[in-house]
Amino acid sequence: MNDRRKPHPFDRIEPKWQARWDERRQFHAPNPGEAGFDPARPKYYVLDMFPYPSGAGLHVGHPEGYTATDIVARYKRFCGFNVLHPMGWDAFGLPAEQYAIRTGQHPEITTRENIARFKTQLKRIGFSYDWEREITTTDPDYFRWTQWIFLQIYNSWLNPETQRAEPISTYKDNDPDSVRLAYVAEVPVNWCAELGTVLANEEVIDGKSEVGGFPVVRRPMRQWMLRITAFAERLIDELEPLDWPVGIKLLQRNWIGKSVGAEVRYAVADRDEVITVFTTRPDTLYGGTFLVLAPENPLVDRLTTNEQRAAVENYRAQISAKSDLERTELAKEKSGVFSGAFAINPVNEKRIPIWIADYVLMGYGTGAIGGVPAHDERDLEFARKFGLPIVEVVEPANGESPTGFFGEGMAINSPLIDGLPTTQAKERITDWLEERGAGRRRINYKLRDWLFSRQRYWGEPFPIVWENGRHRSLGENELPLVPPPLDDFKPTGSGEPPLARARDWVRYSETATRELNTMPQWAGSCWYYLRFCDPRNPERFVGVEAERYWMNPSPKTVAQGTKPSTLASNSFAPGGVDLYVGGTEHAVLHLLYARFWHKVLFDLGHLSTNEPFQRLVNQGIILGEDGRKMSKRWGNVIDPLDVIADYGADAFRCYEMFMGPLEQMKPWSMAGVEGLARFLARVWRLMMEENQAGEWILSSALVATGPDKAQLKVMHATIKKVTEDIEALSFNTAIAQMMIFVNAFTAVEARPVAALRLLLILLNPFAPHLASELWESLGEKFPLSPNEITDQPWPEYEPEFLVEDEIEIVLQVNGKVRDRMIVPLEATNAELEELARKNERVREFIDGKTVRKVVVIPKKLVNVVAN
RNA sequence: GCCGAUGUGGCGAAAUGGCAGACGCAACGGACUUAAAAUCCGUUGGGCUUUAACGGCCCGUGCCGGUUCGAGUCCGGCCAUCGGCACCA
Numbered sequence: 001m002n003d004r005r006k007p008h009p010f011d012r013i014e015p016k017w018q019a020r021w022d023e024r025r026q027f028h029a030p031n032p033g034e035a036g037f038d039p040a041r042p043k044y045y046v047l048d049m050f051p052y053p054s055g056a057g058l059h060v061g062h063p064e065g066y067t068a069t070d071i072v073a074r075y076k077r078f079c080g081f082n083v084l085h086p087m088g089w090d091a092f093g094l095p096a097e098q099y100a101i102r103t104g105q106h107p108e109i110t111t112r113e114n115i116a117r118f119k120t121q122l123k124r125i126g127f128s129y130d131w132e133r134e135i136t137t138t139d140p141d142y143f144r145w146t147q148w149i150f151l152q153i154y155n156s157w158l159n160p161e162t163q164r165a166e167p168i169s170t171y172k173d174n175d176p177d178s179v180r181l182a183y184v185a186e187v188p189v190n191w192c193a194e195l196g197t198v199l200a201n202e203e204v205i206d207g208k209s210e211v212g213g214f215p216v217v218r219r220p221m222r223q224w225m226l227r228i229t230a231f232a233e234r235l236i237d238e239l240e241p242l243d244w245p246v247g248i249k250l251l252q253r254n255w256i257g258k259s260v261g262a263e264v265r266y267a268v269a270d271r272d273e274v275i276t277v278f279t280t281r282p283d284t285l286y287g288g289t290f291l292v293l294a295p296e297n298p299l300v301d302r303l304t305t306n307e308q309r310a311a312v313e314n315y316r317a318q319i320s321a322k323s324d325l326e327r328t329e330l331a332k333e334k335s336g337v338f339s340g341a342f343a344i345n346p347v348n349e350k351r352i353p354i355w356i357a358d359y360v361l362m363g364y365g366t367g368a369i370g371g372v373p374a375h376d377e378r379d380l381e382f383a384r385k386f387g388l389p390i391v392e393v394v395e396p397a398n399g400e401s402p403t404g405f406f407g408e409g410m411a412i413n414s415p416l417i418d419g420l421p422t423t424q425a426k427e428r429i430t431d432w433l434e435e436r437g438a439g440r441r442r443i444n445y446k447l448r449d450w451l452f453s454r455q456r457y458w459g460e461p462f463p464i465v466w467e468n469g470r471h472r473s474l475g476e477n478e479l480p481l482v483p484p485p486l487d488d489f490k491p492t493g494s495g496e497p498p499l500a501r502a503r504d505w506v507r508y509s510e511t512a513t514r515e516l517n518t519m520p521q522w523a524g525s526c527w528y529y530l531r532f533c534d535p536r537n538p539e540r541f542v543g544v545e546a547e548r549y550w551m552n553p554s555p556k557t558v559a560q561g562t563k564p565s566t567l568a569s570n571s572f573a574p575g576g577v578d579l580y581v582g583g584t585e586h587a588v589l590h591l592l593y594a595r596f597w598h599k600v601l602f603d604l605g606h607l608s609t610n611e612p613f614q615r616l617v618n619q620g621i622i623l624g625e626d627g628r629k630m631s632k633r634w635g636n637v638i639d640p641l642d643v644i645a646d647y648g649a650d651a652f653r654c655y656e657m658f659m660g661p662l663e664q665m666k667p668w669s670m671a672g673v674e675g676l677a678r679f680l681a682r683v684w685r686l687m688m689e690e691n692q693a694g695e696w697i698l699s700s701a702l703v704a705t706g707p708d709k710a711q712l713k714v715m716h717a718t719i720k721k722v723t724e725d726i727e728a729l730s731f732n733t734a735i736a737q738m739m740i741f742v743n744a745f746t747a748v749e750a751r752p753v754a755a756l757r758l759l760l761i762l763l764n765p766f767a768p769h770l771a772s773e774l775w776e777s778l779g780e781k782f783p784l785s786p787n788e789i790t791d792q793p794w795p796e797y798e799p800e801f802l803v804e805d806e807i808e809i810v811l812q813v814n815g816k817v818r819d820r821m822i823v824p825l826e827a828t829n830a831e832l833e834e835l836a837r838k839n840e841r842v843r844e845f846i847d848g849k850t851v852r853k854v855v856v857i858p859k860k861l862v863n864v865v866a867n
Numbered sequence: 868g869c870c871g872a873u874g875u876g877g878c879g880a881a882a883u884g885g886c887a888g889a890c891g892c893a894a895c896g897g898a899c900u901u902a903a904a905a906u907c908c909g910u911u912g913g914g915c916u917u918u919a920a921c922g923g924c925c926c927g928u929g930c931c932g933g934u935u936c937g938a939g940u941c942c943g944g945c946c947a948u949c950g951g952c953a954c955c956a
Binding site: 361444446738820865 | 892954956
């Protein structure tokens with residue numbers, strides 16, 4: 001590789017332009033009110049999911065999305081937009097803390113080093129970030145506002161009347177702590193002993209921690225929770241108008257998991273107790289032959305009869321000993337125990353047994369269900385195992401057996417609703433329940449409240465103190481609350497967070513102590529896109545004017561016709577980041593959490609839009625050359641800097657985009673990079689040649705004369721294709737078109753400078769160093785004022801150059817291509833048919849047959865149908 | 868099990884229902900060179916066919932069927948791979 005002559009001097013020109021861009025503050029986007037701000041320009045906010053600066057550095061997967069957004073950013077600047085294109089660091093996180101535990105090196109040092117490495121890599125790729133807006137979530141100037149936002153959440157509640165978050169002061173009942181959007185609860189949590197911390201459900205995969213793969217067990221602990229469930233409905237509804245991939249919307253909807261149904265109250269026989277269950281099929285109530293409680297349900301203690309107590313306790317002990325993993329692994333076989341108690345089915349007054357089984361989850365619904373074995377797969381399995389009665393109450397339309405039919409049909413054996421189809425039966429029976437106070441309509445969500453505390457050192461401390469067993473918030477003037485210095489970052493092992501070691505820090509006053517938990521890593525990434533709008537503001541998390549400017553659609557963009565929303569809601573205010581690109585791994589959690597925080601801040605009047613990200617695109621994973629996922633284990637990880645050393649940043653960027661559609665998973669190919677390097681070298685040699693001393697000088701083939709007709713056609717076809725493809729993020733085909741352009745101009749001896757200049761503008765977003773350098777070189781001999789590529793407008797194509805005088809018409813017989821002919825553009829359909837019928841090849845194939853029909857598609861083809 | 872995405876040459880991939888395989892990689896041939904590299908020009912889905920020559924014919928977009936003058940594209944049914952969820956009542 002090294003002994004090969006470099007095809008063009010990228011190693012010289014790339015650092016040159018990168019330095020120049022820095023000196024000129026080329027990509028700094030001025031805010032309203034700042035010097036250089038031009039209110040006439042529309043804005044465009046294009047954002048990458050900012051990385052966690054790991055010790056391993058970037059691999060070629062990261063820059064795929066970054067290159068895509070960089071192309072869009074540079075393109076939009078040519079189009080006259082004021083472009084916000086920032087980058088920063090999601091720097092709190094477990095790896096730095098674990099490294100600190102192993103080595104004693106403070107996570108701050110590790111983090112700083114990792115950031116430096118990442119930044120070097122990103123700069124070497126030539127991304128046009130506004131580095132003056134760089135932010136780091138571990139910086140006190142940043143996390144003071146993370147803490148401030150937490151206090152906003154802590155000090156508000158969701159008013160059920162308005163369905164909007166309001167200051168807690170508007171809550172008039174006597175226990176505000178019971179409705180705060182941030183609250184403390186004793187909840188069964190995922191405790192990971194190895195990591196010494198609790199984890200969110202989402203961070204637990206198959207009963208093991210997502211980080212490290214350590215075992216996780218359920219255990220009740222006192223934790224901070226965020227009331228995201230209060231926003232479940234809005235998180236579903238307001239997803240609708242967003243320009244996101246349908247698959248991601250679906251993933252979010254499924255995660256929230258809305259179920260519409262009814263709550264049914266069962267009186268317990270001979271006891272003053274009531275069991276409430278949730279069902280989506282109230283129409284099957286007559287088929288309910290038993291109730292099942294989750295083992296953790298507190299009712300179990302009160303209902304179990306003395307005869308059954310030993311058996312029940314034994315069962316509960318078995319269940320609690322199981323990890324979540326075992327519980328799901330053993331899910332194939334139903335287990336359970338009879339409580340000894342009975343309930344009364346409200347629709348028919350029948351006594352039905354109350355069972356306890358772990359297939360009923362405490363965390364969903366009411367932790368109790370009505371067993372309808374005929375029409376629920378799980379209940380059927382359970383009933384068969386324990387010999388419980390099966391009553392059929394829904395008849396399928398196709399005449400199959402009702403038992404084991406789980407779909408919708410017609411109600412039978414149900415006096416109140418017999419003969420009704422399921423939908424109506426549900427309505428009727430729910431009305432009946434509501435009239436008698438035996439139940440009511442109810443919507444349930446799979447989404448749980450967000451477990452927000454972690455027992456870690458390397459995270460944002462909670463701005464909370466405890467006094468007399470109660471929590472209260474710090475004042476805003478006490479922020480940022482910086483973590484205390486520590487030497488020992490290890491978990492204490494008891495579940496008490498490492499911050500407990502900082503005795504002096506913990507003591508807030510004579511009578512008050514600080515909260516010891518820290519926030520999860522998600523916290524910093526929930527609002528970073530807002531801070532980018534105004535990253536140095538010392539007064540506010542984001543300035544009012546900056547937020548309004550960057551987060552709302554430009555008037556021009558709106559005029560261009562964003563579709564009016566179908567959503568008629570008082571909480572609807574369209575806008576947000578114009579383009580957000582990142583991996584699918586954040587399809588659910590990060591996006592859901594960020595949307596939640598955004599809505600709280602919007603409701604409280606701190607923001608002007610109700611959603612953070614208007615348009616979302618997921619880039620696909622880049623696999624190793626062996627087709628496997630890139631990982632240290634397979635030794636197939638590729639470092640961008642190695643690629644750049646051999647082929648240059650421009651070739652790297654172009655290859656990343658040429659590999660295939662952005663959203664698709666695709667394997668890396670070094671030979672492919674070489675191909676793109678060759679393409680760029682061909683561009684270089686269109687304009688440059690070597691003199692006898694081996695120096696690059698302007699090519700003698702360059703001419704000041706205008707391009708000819710054929711050349712104009714290629715030029716305008718390329719403008720059209722590249723422009724449309726960038727808008728559609730189809731970068732691979734945009735590059736293919738530029739290759740066609742280059743191939744066309746390689747073949748000619750006299751190359752019009754105007755055509756080459758056009759190419760350089762179109763190529764600039766993809767290969768900015770090369771395009772800038774060549775543009776500058778052309779200016780030496782062919783002066784232009786102003787002679788700066790970035791001062792050029794994006795070219796517009798003229799359709800007149802694309803139309804031809806003559807066009808090729810395909811001739812088909814029975815749908816098969818048999819010949820083609822060149823005809824004048826203005827040829828009529830009748831003339832085309834006439835020519836087709838006379839065509840020798842066509843006649844050959846219709847010979848001896850009868851022409852049934854002739855299909856003429858103007859400017860395209862003639863199809864003669866004959867048999 | 869449920870939901871979603873994807874299936875096109877040796878490889879990465881293109882194709883508003885209208886010439887399948889643009890563009891690139893790899894391979895092969897040629898020019899330049901003492902030679903190689905680099906560069907430039909050409910060939911390259913499969914099969915069949917004495918085509919003097921420009922060639923010609925058939926098949927081909929995971930499989931089966933349908934709609935249509937015409938299907939990679941639309942519809943129905945399968946199969947395979949990948950991803951997500953997974954006792955959510």
